Amino acid sequence: MMRKKIVKIGRNSPCPCGSGKKYKRCCRNRKKEISIKEEYKNRHDIIIKAPRQIEGIRKAGILLMSILAKVEKMIKPGLKTEDINTLVHEMTIKAGAIPAPLGYREFPKSVCVSVNDVICHGIPGERVLKGGDIVNVDVTPILDGYYADASKTFFVGTPTDAGKKIVSIAAESLKRGIEIVAPGATTGDIGHAIQDYAEKQGCSVVREFVGHGVGIDFHEQPQILHFGKPGEGVPLVPGMVFTIEPMINLGKRDLHVLEDRWTAVTNDGSLSAQFEQTLLVTETGW
Ligand code: MF3
Ligand code: CO
Numbered sequence: 576m577m578r579k580k581i582v583k584i585g586r587n588s589p590c591p592c593g594s595g596k597k598y599k600r601c602c603r604n605r606k607k608e609i610s611i612k613e614e615y616k617n618r619h620d621i622i623i624k625a626p627r628q629i630e631g632i633r634k635a636g637i638l639l640m641s642i643l644a645k646v647e648k649m650i651k652p653g654l655k656t657e658d659i660n661t662l663v664h665e666m667t668i669k670a671g672a673i674p675a676p677l678g679y680r681e682f683p684k685s686v687c688v689s690v691n692d693v694i695c696h697g698i699p700g701e702r703v704l705k706g707g708d709i710v711n712v713d714v715t716p717i718l719d720g721y722y723a724d725a726s727k728t729f730f731v732g733t734p735t736d737a738g739k740k741i742v743s744i745a746a747e748s749l750k751r752g753i754e755i756v757a758p759g760a761t762t763g764d765i766g767h768a769i770q771d772y773a774e775k776q777g778c779s780v781v782r783e784f785v786g787h788g789v790g791i792d793f794h795e796q797p798q799i800l801h802f803g804k805p806g807e808g809v810p811l812v813p814g815m816v817f818t819i820e821p822m823i824n825l826g827k828r829d830l831h832v833l834e835d836r837w838t839a840v841t842n843d844g845s846l847s848a849q850f851e852q853t854l855l856v857t858e859t860g861w
């Protein structure tokens with residue numbers, strides 16, 4: 576009888592898949608990737624995204640940024656927050672996408688619009704923007720089933736000194752968080768970088784709302800805290816997709832939610848600003 580031949584593939588031998596690459600640079604890694612994927616799913620409930628999913632999320636993100644660019648152009652004193660909702664809703668639908676906020680846990684509108692002391696989750700309506708206001712617009716389209724989530728805070732008319740200060744510190748906070756993103760860093764490293772910066776500027780970091788995995792669903796694991804200690808949380812690995820979205824207050828961090836059960840406002844009435852982006856962890860960073 577014939578003896579079954581067991582061929583052990585050397586790390587440096589040509590990959591049996593025929594790519595021409597060394598085995599260790601090709602399919603040997605694929606095995607490793609699959610096991611990280613499984614480990615992250617089982618241990619952390621984190622979905623490591625496949626290339627096809629990443630493409631889908633990227634397309635949703637491109638649509639999102641085109642919507643935010645239009646929003647930025649329309650913002651001026653006299654505009655109703657409802658008008659922002661109308662624009663976001665119509666652009667989203669026209670692109671064949673769905674506005675994720677609409678009906679999400681009974682949220683009544685297609686976008687969050689948060690003015691001045693509103694930290695997040697402001698409901699668009701009859702409020703009229705006036706010169707000197709700051710307004711965050713948080714957009715989340717679902718395109719072909721894929722989610723992207725981002726927001727910016729805009730000036731209405733001529734900014735006040737306080738407005739300029741909090742918007743610039745919130746933007747820089749997001750930047751400091753993004754700079755940390757690379758394989759090997761942890762979610763806690765991101766939070767620490769943001770908290771360290773924002774508090775040194777004399778501002779405070781909101782704790783009740785956090786960044787999150789995103790892409791297949793609106794809010795996935797892991798949570799991305801905007802505060803914390805280095806080394807805490809989950810190590811980042813390529814294929815993770817999540818938001819960083821620090822909410823920074825000019826005064827104290829304490830907040831309350833209005834009767835409408837959504838609108839979160841600062842207790843001391845101080846200004847609050849936020850910037851949010853959806854990021855993909857890559858081999859070299861993001
Ligand atoms: N876009 C928000 C976030 O960054 C979530 C808004 S939930 C909604 O996670 F229902 F208010 F839209
Ligand atoms: Co988000």
Ligand code: CO
Nearest residue numbers: 713724725851
């Ligand atoms: Co958002």
